[in-house]
Amino acid sequence: MKNLGFLFMALFASICGVSAQITVEVKMDQEQFLPNESIPVAVRVANHSGQTLHLGKEADWLTFSVEANDGFIILKSGEVPVIKEFDLESSTVATRYCDLAPYFNLGKPGRYSIIATVKIPDWPTQPTSRPKEFDIISGVKLWEQEFGLPPLSATNHGQPEVRKYILQQAAYLKSMRLYLRLTDASESQVFKTFPVGPMTSFSRPEPQLDKVSNLHLIYQTAARTYNYSVINPNGELLLRQTYDYTDTRPRLKVEDEGKITVVGGLRRITSNDLPAPKSVLAIDDVKAPKP
Secondary structure, three states: OHHHHHHHHHHHHHHHHHHHHEEEEEEOOOOEEOOOOOOEEEEEEEEOOOOOEEEOOOOOOEEEEEEEOOOOEOOEOOOOOOOOOEEEOOOEEEEEEEEOHHHEOOOOOEEEEEEEEEOOOOOOOOOEOOOEEEEEOOOEEEEEEEEEOOOOOOOOOOOOOEEEEEEEEEEEOOEEEEEEEEEEOOOOOEEEEEEEEEEOOOOOOEEEEOOOOOEEEEEEEEOOEEEEEEEOOOOOEEEEEEEEOOOOOOEEEEOOOOOEEEEOOEEEOOOOOEOOOOOOOOHHHOOOOOO
């Protein structure tokens, strides 16, 4: 028993020593996500060991584990790729960024925690981070529309692939956000989920599809402010503009030839515009995307 006590104390001292020499921290810009939304994380590794560490040579030098609040370990479909060899000198810090969503099955709402582990060659123990908690939340479906993916060429007349745009709202930090989900027709395959932006609780989003299946969307973000966005069938945000409610409300208008424009209100140039204000993309120049 006495020997076991000494072994335990030695192991504890070893772990504490590693923790003091190398610290690992997981950081997140937000802590609430919709199912299948990207989950970007930053891992901060600080070296106080007194020696230069050679990291990134092995594919598994940085690994992650995700656990549900009930203690259930979430299965991985593969290791998160963070492959780039580098040296971390003593008294310096390195940060690596990655997206966990493609490698963990996080489609069920609930509370989860992430732990990052750094593998250092020739070290008997592996420094780990404290658990970083986050939530997968449910959203309320506001609208959905199936559409055919535009052909790659004018000579392609086969049956088009069918996808679906879905608009959802969800509460985030006591405010509302509008999300876009892009799926196949059955919603069994999710291509992309991302927040379009903040919205008022009384907003009624106005969506329209143009002739190349781009989604044009205008909705209310504040008492007299509207967001106008254009998203292509690959889930890429092509355009984002801000409009103010003046004597009339900003709304979408479909021209006879299928062109979609914003009428009413007054556009206000902001730093949030996409593309940047110096180079505004004309909707007429938007081409059918490649799948």
